[in-house]
Amino acid sequence: MKLLRYGEAGRERPGLIDKDGVIRDLSQHIADLGGETIDPKELDRLARIDPASLPVVTGNPRIGPCVHGTGKFICIGLNYSDHAAETGATVPPEPIIFMKASSAIVGPNDDVLIPRGSEKTDWEVELGVVIGRKAKYVSEADALDYVAGYCTAHDVSERAFQTERSGQWTKGKSCDTFGPIGPWLVTKDEVPDPQNLKMWLTVNGEKVQDGSTRTMVYGVRYLVSYLSQFMSLHPGDIISTGTPPGVGMGMKPPRYLKAGDVVELGIEDLGQQRQDVKADA
Known part of the structure; x- marks a missing residue:
């Protein structure tokens, strides 16, 4: 299934995408998409619903974050060997873990806001x-x-906040709007091999990232197991598993986002995003 949340920010409703790409409303069956409603048993129940029996969502609604109520947004650093090389770093002997504040989460097509004082806002699919x-x-x-x-x-990511100021990476990763997710939550039965997905990102139409999850150092199975040794993972938690090469920081000279830019990105079978970049007020 391709599950999503649609509607104005803070008032999203749950839905699914049918075989024709039409949004169908799920709110008669679940209140929202997150927590107990994405438990395997509940997902099995939703999978038995005939999409044709669900109301069609008309118009062109905003697509919200694909999961509600995320408690932990856990990120993995330098998890692609070719990305580590472009930044001059070595592949770590264990996964680098940092947190992105859940308040950074926005919908896949919402604006990305460059924070005050930023000169090095960067992209990572x-x-x-x-x-x-x-x-x-x-x-x-x-x-x-x-x-x-x-x-x-x-x-x-804001690279100066992340690497040039003392402390941990979190403050360079957690600015408002720095965590677009979606458009869909694609259930794992539709992704037989998460280690073989093409991924890409463009800035103003120029492709700057063109990679694959094949080059991950630590795969999905390993990361879920590894993280669970240190903390309980709960329904709705998100693990962001690292990025392939092509980030602005790795370019020569480095290149960063500015107001007026348009970023588009996507992963094979998981859908695409589009964000207008604006200066924060």
Whole structure:
């Protein structure tokens, strides 16, 4: 299934995409998409609903974040060998973990706002892994049993905040609008191999990232298991798994986003995003 949330910010409704690409309303069956409603048993129940029996959503509604109530937005740094090389870093012996504030989450086509004082706002297309049930001390072999599905994620980053000011990476990753997710939560049965998905990103129509999840250092199974050794993962938590090469920081000379730019990105079978870049007020 391709599940989504649509409507104005803060008042989104749950829906699904039928075989013809039409949005169907799910609000008679679930209140929202997140938490207990993305448990495997609940997803199985939703999968048994005939999409043709659901109301058609007319017009062109805003698409919201594909998951509601995310408690943890966990990101993995330098998880693509070719991206680590372009930044001059070495592949870490264990995954680099940092948090992106959940307040950064926005819809896939909402504006990205350059924060005050920013000169180095950067782009990163990433595979998002959405947790479907509580995971604690899970094995790598069983890890995917705890995954509800996958989504396209944009890990927008302010590099000066991230690397040139003392402290951790979080403050360069958590500015408002720095976490577009969606358009859909694609259930894992429709993604047989999360380690073989093409991914891309353009800035003003120029393709700058053109990669694949094949070059991940630490794959989805490993990451879910690894993280669960340190913290419980809960339904609705998102793991953003790293980015392929082509980020602005790695260009020579470096190139960063400015007001007026348009960013488009997507992952094979997981949908596309489009954001207008604006200066924050």
